Amino acid sequence: MSLTLLAILGGLLALDGTSVGQVMVSRPLVAGVLAGWVMGDPFLGLLIGGILEVYFISVFPVGGSEFPEGGPPALVAVATGAAIPETADMAAGIALGVLVGFIWSRIGSGSVQALRQLNGRLVPDPSRREVSQARIVWAHLAGIGLDFVRGFLLSVGGLVFGPWLARSLAEQWPLGMPATLGILAVGASLPAGAFVRSLGGWKRRAAFFATGLMGFLVGSALL
Amino acid sequence: MKAVARWARFSVFARSFLIQGSWNFRTMLGGGFAFALLPFLRRLFGDDPVALRAALQRHTEHFNAHPYMAGAALGAVCRMEEDRKDPEEIARFKRAVRGPLGGLGDVLVWVGWRPLTVLAALVLALVGVSPVLTVVCFLVLYNAGHLALRIWSFRVGLQKGSHVGDPLRRMALPLQADRLAAVGVFLLGGLVGLLVHQGWLLGGWALTLLCGTGGVWGLWLGGLVGQRGWKWSIWGTSIIITSLLVFGWIA
Numbered sequence: 411m412s413l414t415l416l417a418i419l420g421g422l423l424a425l426d427g428t429s430v431g432q433v434m435v436s437r438p439l440v441a442g443v444l445a446g447w448v449m450g451d452p453f454l455g456l457l458i459g460g461i462l463e464v465y466f467i468s469v470f471p472v473g474g475s476e477f478p479e480g481g482p483p484a485l486v487a488v489a490t491g492a493a494i495p496e497t498a499d500m501a502a503g504i505a506l507g508v509l510v511g512f513i514w515s516r517i518g519s520g521s522v523q524a525l526r527q528l529n530g531r532l533v534p535d536p537s538r539r540e541v542s543q544a545r546i547v548w549a550h551l552a553g554i555g556l557d558f559v560r561g562f563l564l565s566v567g568g569l570v571f572g573p574w575l576a577r578s579l580a581e582q583w584p585l586g587m588p589a590t591l592g593i594l595a596v597g598a599s600l601p602a603g604a605f606v607r608s609l610g611g612w613k614r615r616a617a618f619f620a621t622g623l624m625g626f627l628v629g630s631a632l633l
Numbered sequence: 634m635k636a637v638a639r640w641a642r643f644s645v646f647a648r649s650f651l652i653q654g655s656w657n658f659r660t661m662l663g664g665g666f667a668f669a670l671l672p673f674l675r676r677l678f679g680d681d682p683v684a685l686r687a688a689l690q691r692h693t694e695h696f697n698a699h700p701y702m703a704g705a706a707l708g709a710v711c712r713m714e715e716d717r718k719d720p721e722e723i724a725r726f727k728r729a730v731r732g733p734l735g736g737l738g739d740v741l742v743w744v745g746w747r748p749l750t751v752l753a754a755l756v757l758a759l760v761g762v763s764p765v766l767t768v769v770c771f772l773v774l775y776n777a778g779h780l781a782l783r784i785w786s787f788r789v790g791l792q793k794g795s796h797v798g799d800p801l802r803r804m805a806l807p808l809q810a811d812r813l814a815a816v817g818v819f820l821l822g823g824l825v826g827l828l829v830h831q832g833w834l835l836g837g838w839a840l841t842l843l844c845g846t847g848g849v850w851g852l853w854l855g856g857l858v859g860q861r862g863w864k865w866s867i868w869g870t871s872i873i874i875t876s877l878l879v880f881g882w883i884a
């Protein structure tokens with residue numbers, strides 16, 4: 411698929427993040443599988459998107475808080491993972507994809523804050539001037555349009571940088587798949603713990619966690 | 634609520650999906666609120682441009698709420714404007730509901746429903762459901778709750794007007810959020826259980842034990858540091874990946 415079409419997909423994913431609908435196609439899990447599907451490898455998309463999803467599970471976009479963006483960075487991460495040379499291990503693609511996904515989620519977060527500042531200049535200020543219908547509609551649609559452009563440009567940058575990085579460094583990745591996934595699982599345990607704190611803390615929820623852990627562990631071992 | 638055409642009310646509901654389109658630090662959802670109300674106000678004050686302009690001026694002011702719950706305020710304001718309530722009363726109402734509608738929605742959706750459905754999808758993926766079906770299941774489940782909440786909140790707003798707080802209190806949303814949280818933690822435990830089993834099959838007992846020990850420390854530390862946890866883990870993992878790449882390059 412061409413870079414332009416993937417970047418358009420990135421722009422649409424960015425819109426879902428805040429501006430339009432929020433039906434959650436911009437979650438890393440969904441965006442990752444969607445990106446993997448259009449690139450011909452939905453399993454890679456699920457793996458990278460699922461890992462990013464757990465890292466971002468304790469992030470709640472409340473009020474004006476700064477939060478890592480999910481949609482376009484997941485697209486870029488999967489494109490990075492898919493771009494490793496055939497001689498390299500898939501583990502390298504996952505490690506590099508996740509790394510580029512992290513970097514792009516921070517850049518995406520910064521660009522969202524910048525867009526919000528810009529929107530503040532676009533929307534009519536009722537205390538200063540008279541508000542017209544046209545001004546309200548124009549400012550609002552401009553905000554949505556700019557969000558799409560932001561996601562598009564963010565994706566273009568990532569789709570150029572990520573695959574280049576993957577082609578340059580994939581051969582240097584020293585670990586196999588089990589150790590790579592192990593490192594990422596340990597890293598993801600920190601936000602998972604933070605998530606439990608947001609839901610009432612370990613003291614209050616330990617029984618639910620332990621029941622789920624033992625139930626699924628024993629169930630999967632028996633099956 | 635018969636005077637203003639059904640279509641105008643539906644337009645307000647449809648536009649509520651775009652309410653965050655011009656989110657900004659000055660008026661937050663103010664611009665989106667006015668944008669969503671516009672078809673209704675145009676219909677209501679169509680023959681009185683001065684009243685229409687005054688209403689737009691009022692509704693462009695600062696407002697914030699959870700995007701899914703903002704429908705309750707939109708519906709209630711439609712009702713109050715149609716009942717020709719005093720503009721100051723409408724402004725007071727908006728100021729009074731923005732905090733509760735934001736807080737309730739955050740706890741119910743961002744902290745409760747969304748992580749729960751995400752974890753359910755991750756569990757499905759780990760038990761071997763195909764990637765596309767996993768994502769379809771997540772989107773259907775999540776949006777069933779999402780759309781139900783949007784439709785319900787807009788309808789109670791339209792029906793109850795300034796008394797929209799009564800049905801919100803009756804629904805005991807914080808209690809529902811607490812139940813969702815319990816299921817969410819159960820599913821997180823399930824996810825960890827499945828990962829331990831898969832780790833055992835993929836990497837053997839030594840690696841599982843090593844990662845399991847690291848994971849227990851990570852879960853404990855995450856519980857201590859709270860919201861900062863995701864930043865620490867992203868920084869830490871990025872540094873480890875970069876270090877390993879440098880090590881591989883040197884080796």
